[in-house]
Amino acid sequence: MDMLNPALKLRKRRRLRLSVATVVVIVALLVVLLLRLGPALPQADRSSLWIDTVQRGDMLREVRATGTLVLRTSRWLAAATAAQVEQVLVWPGTAVQVEAGAPLPVQADPDQLDRHRSTCCATPSKRACPAARC
Numbered sequence: 001m002d003m004l005n006p007a008l009k010l011r012k013r014r015r016l017r018l019s020v021a022t023v024v025v026i027v028a029l030l031v032v033l034l035l036r037l038g039p040a041l042p043q044a045d046r047s048s049l050w051i052d053t054v055q056r057g058d059m060l061r062e063v064r065a066t067g068t069l070v071l072r073t074s075r076w077l078a079a080a081t082a083a084q085v086e087q088v089l090v091w092p093g094t095a096v097q098v099e100a101g102a103p104l105p106v107q108a109d110p111d112q113l114d115r116h117r118s119t120c121c122a123t124p125s126k127r128a129c130p131a132a133r134c
């Protein structure tokens with residue numbers, strides 16, 4: 001036969017009160033923490049925003065910073081002789097149809113120009129080298 005145990009009833013009641021108090025304290029802490037967080041979205045004045053429809057086209061971005069500019073890719077243009085570039089006729093990224101054999105830069109070899117001038121100056125006739133300045 002079952003006997004009444006008054007201590008068991010008291011323990012159950014204490015355990016219930018303790019668990020309810022624990023839940024209330026946890027909920028109160030969560031509410032306090034959520035109130036201290038503040039708004040999640042940043043506030044901005046409508047006058048400082050650019051509101052417009054989306055348009056297709058180039059997006060230009062100007063950035064000022066210190067540092068070193070490093071190329072992503074580089075291509076070397078090899079020439080048959082050693083020369084200096086005097087003028088660039090077609091710049092990278094230019095949308096132009098370039099025919100095969102068309103010069104991209106104008107190059108000049110100082111040694112070869114000196115030899116040409118000395119040869120022209122050595123020739124007595126002016127018809128041989130009209131552009132030579134002796």
